[in-house]
Amino acid sequence: MxxxxxxxxxxxxESLKEFLELEGxxxxxxxxxxxVFDLTYEERYDLYILDVNVPEVDGFDVLASLKEAGDETPAIYITAxxxxxxxxxxxxIGAEDYIKKxxxxxxxxxxxxxxxxxEDLLLRLNDIVYNPTTRVLQKDGQTIGLGxxxxxxxxxxxxxQNKIVDSYTLMDFLEQPSANALRVNLAKLKNKLGIEIKNIRAQGYMIENL
Structure with a gap:
């Protein structure tokens, strides 16, 4: 997410950013x-968290402008x-929630x-629970952060799961794509999460969940 x-x-x-990143x-x-307008022009977000009293354009006007432009991204206000x-x-204006400072x-x-x-969106693999919408990953009830x-x-x-993902699809996520770099990242994932990622020779990789 x-x-x-x-x-x-x-x-x-910075405190909130660090806390949220630790949550995945x-x-x-x-x-x-x-x-905000510059960032939303370049990126697509799943959630906005907005203070109100900020320089140049306040949080109310920011969300109002985004809504007028057809942006339906959910928003939470954090304000005094x-x-x-x-x-x-x-x-x-269209906020989903409002948290008082x-x-x-x-x-x-x-x-x-x-x-x-x-709950019905959660994916499970042994002791791992993963929400593909928020991208929050938990192992044994503890949130795990990944790069x-x-x-x-x-x-x-x-x-x-249970489908082969070809290597080129996965290599697209790498800054410098190569088969070796992909293997290194897969090995780190396996060690960190304690999961099995199968290498299907000449085809790709797969997480098997029977």
Whole structure:
């Protein structure tokens, strides 16, 4: 799951980014409202987390502009504005949730999981539970973070369980594609997660889940 976080307090922003990444999310950050438009032009996100009082364009106007442009990405406001008018405005614009500052980062994660982690979407492999929508990976109940390359490889293999994924598809995720680099990343995945990834000679790789 890829998140865009708009927060002008750089200490809080970095703290939230680090916390969310430890939970397995990919996070881009913006400190000014105008930066959101640049980032959303180049990237597609699964969730926006928006502060309201930010420089240049406030969080309310940011989301309103995105909605007017046809962007239906869910959004959560995190803000110190706690009056009923501000809360009503946030929901009227189209926010999915509204969290009042100060808050525990764990509360934010709980709300994200509650809204976007559906039980029937979860994929299981031995002691691993994986949500392909949020890309949150848990092993023995503990969230495991993967780098972007290994995350993409694992996601592809996990969502295609019992099917052969050709090597070239997996190599597309590498910065410098090669069969050897792919083998190295697969070996790291196997060691970190304790899973078996089968090498189907001259065809590709597969996670088998019988």
């Amino acid at each position: 890829k998140i865009l976080l708009l927060e002008d307090d750089q200490i809080l922003c 999310y990919f996070v881009d950050v913006a400190h000014r409202g105008s930066e 504005l706690t009056d009923i008018n501000s809360i009503s405005k946030g929901f009227a 100060p808050f525990d980062p764990e509360e934010l994660v709980i709300r994200i999981k509650r809204k976007y982690q559906k 972007e390359v290994q995350q993409n490889i694992f996601h592809t293999l996990m969502t295609e």
